Amino acid sequence: MTPDTLDATLELINQLALREGHERIAILYHGGEPLSMSPETLYWYSDRVRAGLSRFEIQETVQTSLIPLREGHVKFIQERCDSFVGSSLDFTGRTLNGSNEKYVDLWMSKVELARANGITVGPIMVPTTNETADPTKVYEWFKANGFDYFNIERYNGYGAGADRPDNKQHSDFLKALFDLGMADLAAGRPFVANNAVAASIGGVLHGQPGERWGGKCQRDFLVVNPDGSLNTCPDRIEYEQGVWPKAQDGIDAFxxxxxxRNWIKVQMIEHVANHCKGCPFRSFCKSGCPITDHQVHTGSGECAGYRSHLHHVHAYVDTPIGRQHASAYLTAAGHKAFDPYTYGLERNN
Incomplete structure (x- = not known):
């Protein structure tokens, strides 16, 4: 991104935050691969971001494959990202010399480098049907490798392949991860939390929107490519080229x-289906993620809000001990003050 494009982007962020009434901004450096840049370049961008958004409280986070991580990046992550880095992890798709196992081993070696320098790595996975078919294997892998938390993102329909889970498979995956966590909690064992289960508990217990339930991402999100092209969804940006304005066009054009405006209408009105109107979870779910189709009357029969999972959570927390365990899960996951707009980037220490 050129200096002029960066300046235009920061001015756009300023104006959007002011008009939407936000005092805090989460900045996510995504890719591509942010860590392919030198530490000096990363500091340069960070300095410009902090100066350009000085009237706001900002949080900087890097999302990286982690593979390019080296000692030179450590100070930047410690000082500018609060010793936290998000990293995508692919249990089946990515390979090293044709081997997924070698890729995962290399990724874990970078995790150990980060940990040796006091940096927490937050894994981010997009479950395919390979993972949704064996949630216990996924859960136990994270536990065995020293993680107490991981993020789940939904495999969306943009450019989707045959290994994309349908809504029911994804919902069953969340139910299984919920059960595994609660079983460990009940037995007094260490457990592994994740953002999606934590958000579903927060919704059922406290009516809090979060993650894929009840956000305002189409109003509040701003995704900017290096050339200044814009979107409100990182999953859609490569499929909607040429129809959005650029950062250089300013806030009014955006x-x-x-x-x-059409995507805001989709999220707030058109995606809210008839079955949503009588749903007990409507107050926080709204209708789920606007780019996920409801499959109530077709396919798996599951909505975009994963209602069967929410009913499963509700049944568990409807007892005093279940509510106690669920509250403990939220506390451990750091989601007491869950922010629905940062997709798990917010770290409450």
Whole structure:
């Protein structure tokens, strides 16, 4: 990203935050691969971001494959990212010399480098049907490798392959991870939390929106490519090229963009289906993620809000001991003050 494009982007972020009434901004350096840049370059961008958004409280986070991590990056992550880095992990798709096992081993060696320098790595996985078919294996892998928390993102329908889980498979995956965590809690064992289960508990217990339930991402998210092209969803940006304005066009062009206004309408009105109106979880779910189709009357029969999982959580927390365990899960996951707009980037220490 050129200096001029960066300046235009920061001005756009400033104006959007002011108009939408936000005092805090989460900045996520994504890719591509942010750690392919030198530490000096990362500091340069960070300095410009902090100066350009000085009126706001900001949180900087890097999302990386982790593979390029080296000692030179450590100080930047410690000082600018609060010793935390998010990293995508692929249990089946990515390979090293044709071997997924070698890739995972290399990834874990980078995790150990980070840990040796006091940096927490937050794994981010997008479950395929390979993972949803064996949630216990996924859960136990994270536990065995020293993680107490991981993030789940939904495998969306943009460019989807044959290994994309349907809504029911994803919902069953969440139910299984919930049960595994609660079983460990009940037995007094260490457990592994994740963002999606934590958000579902927060919704059922406290009516809090979060993650794929009840957010305002189409109003509040801003995704910027290096050339200044814009979107409100990182999953859609490569499929909607040429129909959005650029950062250089300014705040009015962005806010009045027909495609942005249409996606806000989709999220707030059109995605809310008839079955949502009588749902007990509507107050916090709204209708789930707007780019996930409901499959109530087709396919698996599961909605975009994963209602069968929410019912499963509700049945468990409907007892005093279940509520106690669920509250302990939230506390351990750091989601007492869950922010629905940062997709798990917020770390409450």
């Amino acid at each position: 806010q009045s963009s027909p495609v942005r």
